[in-house]
Amino acid sequence: MKMKLSVLDQSPILTGTDPKEALQQTTDLAKWTDKLGYHRFWVSEHHSTSSLAGSAPEILAAHLAAHTENIRIGTGGVLLPHYSSYKVAEAFRVLETLHPDRIDLGVGRAPGGMPNINLALNRGKLPSIEDYPSQVEELMAYLHGQDPHGMDIYATPKGETAPPVWMLGSSGTSARLAADLGVSYSFAHFINGRGGIRAMDRYQDHFTTSMQQSNPNGNVSVFVVCAETDEYAEYLASSLDLALLQIEQGGKRTHFPTPDEALSHKYTIFEEERIQENRNRMIVGSVEKVKEEIEQLAESYNVDEVIVNTIVTPFEDRLRSYELLADAFQLSHSKTTMT
Template sequence: MKLSVLDQSPILAGTDPSEALKQTTELAKWTDKLGYHRFWVSEHHSTNSLAGSAPEILAAHLAAHTHNIRIGTGGVLLPHYSSYKVSETFRILETLHPNRIDLGVGRAPGGMPNVNLALNRGKVPSVEHYPSQVEELLAYLHGQDPQGMDIYATPQGETAPPVWMLGSSGTSARLAADLGVSYSFAHFINGRGGVRAMDRYQGYFTPSIQQNSPQGNVSVFVICAETDEHAEYLASSLDLALLQIEQGGKRMSFPTPEEALSHSYSLYEEERIQDNRNRMIVGSKNKVKEEIEQLADSYNVDEVIINTIVNPFEDRLRSYELLAEAFQLNHTTTTMM
């Protein structure tokens, strides 16, 4: 079983964006030492409580500060950009850090609807072109000239970063299968339907220039602590944060457990919190290990990506450490795709 990390650079209460990015860097270095397999960073725009708006830049920084762990994006929101430009950005990263870079792509807007307009000169990008964009991206990464214009993504090299398609639906799963790329299901976004999506991906997979067989993983919120009780205490802040996001509330940071426990919840809000727990695994390390293994088994994958948002940051570090102990990770990790 491989364990990996998705970090969204959350801005915790009492901190600022600069501190959030420093924490992401510290977490990457820490999980590299612990033996985690990948470390992905996300793309969010005009979001007060998340600092990660340019994952390709953050990935370059993190790769330079780590040694073994794969570094990637979870992910670049491709409809906003030129496939050619993205391919050259990641060919640079691959040249600097061969066999350590992942290119995760998605098609979500990455923020409020007006983000689409701001990123696309006042126009809304057409997601119907997304499949051809990914196809083009794959070709450029592997030294091809998909448009027949006698142009190539440089610098060229013997290795190429693998493309991972990120999704939370069956549509993205089928597209990943048809294009022959790897697939990551965001269980932390959609706690239902993921098993069917992964089955669809694995069942319809078609070999490509990148790979001959399907490769999938699943990402989930995980909060691990010394005891079940302390894990529940820490998880209360994420419960409140997810609820406020659903209600359209604007926050400058993620709440503390003290704030969450002092909040007065309606019956409907309590029901929403329980429903959101389908996206989370919470508990002591033995309990969490068992549930992660069950999740991986249900998805028929051998890799789970952990997304942990707790306050204070020291408990976030400890959560990843406890998981590393539970799964007996070592201080070296493979650099294979």
């Protein structure tokens, strides 16, 4: 089976840019990867984060779907505990009606930022994570035209197709829940570089048929930096090394650093060890090296789709990285309705 490559974009604010330009770069990247033949393009949800511009993925998804033609557009993902399942269902029923068979609804249960984000999004209260499984069931029912509580209430506009629900996760717990509910599952290897293979096995082994699908459907997302040479790829990836350190250290960041900023940073022994550990979440190198490692990753996860998340400066090198991968995997831009 031919490998599918997809995109996760977090609308990073690169050095010398602002949020408006970051969202324009997301739009340009979606249009570019659509032309290159990538399978899907997901955008994330992050709140009160000065280095990421994507706080409302459902709105950004509507914009991107209107500016692309073939690529599937979705969320990676909507943080469901913050919201009403009914309202989310209606938002995505609108998207599905506007762009049939091109919309994915990825959901997660993380706060999307610092812990106080939970309070801000829920009118001063903490969301009930325990309700997440029932929320997903409720969401699926509304998406498929059902009235789960017998209240004569339906998610409109109704239609013959429904966007597939994908559960995003970085642990075995989310994998088992996705299996129990019969939804597709995406493992965030770029967040947790260990334990993902066991999680995907757990999902595939325990999958239960649902109203959405009869068989398990999984993919894996990973940081990728691809360039013409290993040396230049390492140069570009040095900025992501520093950015991940800054995230782990909780420092205030207004942008993603440049490679030159990263190379001028004086790393402690501990920081150097963390960089090596974080490389488990990344694939970096020349075209041949990256292609081989992506194929190995897909094989180890027993999936035929890898979602690529590339954050490097300048933006032109991000575009080039995706182009090199498209050429290496011989992607083609034929329209598809596969989920």
